[in-house]
Amino acid sequence: MSQEIERKFLVNTLPDVNHLKVIEYERSFLFIDKNSEIRIQKKWDRYELEKKTNRSSLQATKQKLEISLQEYRELKKNCKKIIQRKSYSISQNPEISLKIYSGEFKWLSRVEVEFQNEHQASSFTPLEWFWKEITNSPLWRDSQLVRLSRKEFLELISS
Numbered sequence: 001m002s003q004e005i006e007r008k009f010l011v012n013t014l015p016d017v018n019h020l021k022v023i024e025y026e027r028s029f030l031f032i033d034k035n036s037e038i039r040i041q042k043k044w045d046r047y048e049l050e051k052k053t054n055r056s057s058l059q060a061t062k063q064k065l066e067i068s069l070q071e072y073r074e075l076k077k078n079c080k081k082i083i084q085r086k087s088y089s090i091s092q093n094p095e096i097s098l099k100i101y102s103g104e105f106k107w108l109s110r111v112e113v114e115f116q117n118e119h120q121a122s123s124f125t126p127l128e129w130f131w132k133e134i135t136n137s138p139l140w141r142d143s144q145l146v147r148l149s150r151k152e153f154l155e156l157i158s159s
Helices: 069-076 118-123 150-158
Strands: 002-011 022-032 036-043 046-054 059-067 082-092 095-102 109-114 130-133
Touching (some): 036 069
Antiparallel strands (some): 002 059, 002 130
């Protein structure tokens, strides 16, 4: 089980990512409630079943289990929306990653900053290419995105 403490921001100006390794994700959700989610995801040719439980507005725990392509396909039949995105690792200390979405959420570019503790998270100063913080917005978590209607998503992106 791993712990995650993070803040998320929309992107003002995309940094140059041409020299960075990209991870392509496909993610779907089997279960979502206020405090937890169960999802499946594909990263290249690797498939995972993951449970994420919220501990606070900034903190969550994750448990991952690798599954087969066949298991992934069977579970995916129970999912309605698919999140597709590319992820780029920008830095390691703090851990900053850029997520660029495609498909239904193609207008979303989000930066995620992960921290060792909540003190580091609260004292972090966003970089100049960051824009609006969305840590407490429906745009901050994929499980929230899949619950938005197209109209709600477009309204949030444009506000």
